[in-house]
Amino acid sequence: MYSSNYQVHTAASLDVENNNTVASKSDYQRYNDEHRPQEEYVNNDHLDDPTMTTTDRERQRKLLELHQKADGSVYLLDVYETRQQYGYCSIFFSLAQTVILAIMMWQCGVAPLQVNPMLGPMPDVLDYWGAKNAPLIIEDGEYYRLLSPMMLHAGIFHWIGNISVQLESGLFFEREWGSWKWLIIYLTSTIGASILSVIAMPGTLSVGSSGAVMVHFSGCHVFLMLLFTNTVFHLKFLNCFSR
Numbered sequence: 001m002y003s004s005n006y007q008v009h010t011a012a013s014l015d016v017e018n019n020n021t022v023a024s025k026s027d028y029q030r031y032n033d034e035h036r037p038q039e040e041y042v043n044n045d046h047l048d049d050p051t052m053t054t055t056d057r058e059r060q061r062k063l064l065e066l067h068q069k070a071d072g073s074v075y076l077l078d079v080y081e082t083r084q085q086y087g088y089c090s091i092f093f094s095l096a097q098t099v100i101l102a103i104m105m106w107q108c109g110v111a112p113l114q115v116n117p118m119l120g121p122m123p124d125v126l127d128y129w130g131a132k133n134a135p136l137i138i139e140d141g142e143y144y145r146l147l148s149p150m151m152l153h154a155g156i157f158h159w160i161g162n163i164s165v166q167l168e169s170g171l172f173f174e175r176e177w178g179s180w181k182w183l184i185i186y187l188t189s190t191i192g193a194s195i196l197s198v199i200a201m202p203g204t205l206s207v208g209s210s211g212a213v214m215v216h217f218s219g220c221h222v223f224l225m226l227l228f229t230n231t232v233f234h235l236k237f238l239n240c241f242s243r
Helices: 011-018 025-035 054-066 088-108 123-129 134-138 156-177 179-200 210-242
Strands: 007-009 073-075
Touching: 088 123, 088 156, 088 179, 134 179, 156 179, 156 210, 179 210
Parallel strands: 007 073
Antiparallel strands: none
């Protein structure tokens, strides 16, 4: 078992500190010295979980050291560990979408604002590069157009909106869920959004990763609902046996 002497500040204790009603750190240290055996240390409960492996405990220790402040305290809300460190797919798709838009505008120029107010290429260029086109998908069997629109953007304004959300929220969700789960949600939501667009707007061209990006928020809501449902179920289950 790894022992540490971190003084952990929770949100509740910080609120009390702001009201000047909490004892000083020296008083805390004195209390802990008086009420704990000499071989034990303060605020080590996060490393005492018997289900934690040695690797997990070491990772938690390094994470706490990384966020340790000058006075030795750690604010728990700053120590949030995700499944992985980087969002590889989010970065890859963002770079690829940026390069494709740049190539389209370099080869074909920028359409007049009356034609494309998003400051991008002509609509026929988007169609050539794989925009959602309902007649071509249904009649000619170009089913790849259900996926290809996610790599295209109507123009610079459209690109800024999608990429900013994808590199902020999408990047966080990928780190939280893992790249494989994120990729499955990204691709399936793109297909679903394209099918819905074919049904609802069969006479228009559609491009962009908006559908895929927004579904990540839906995935987050589903995760919270499942977490709440499981919590309520366990509470009812324990309450049943406590009677």
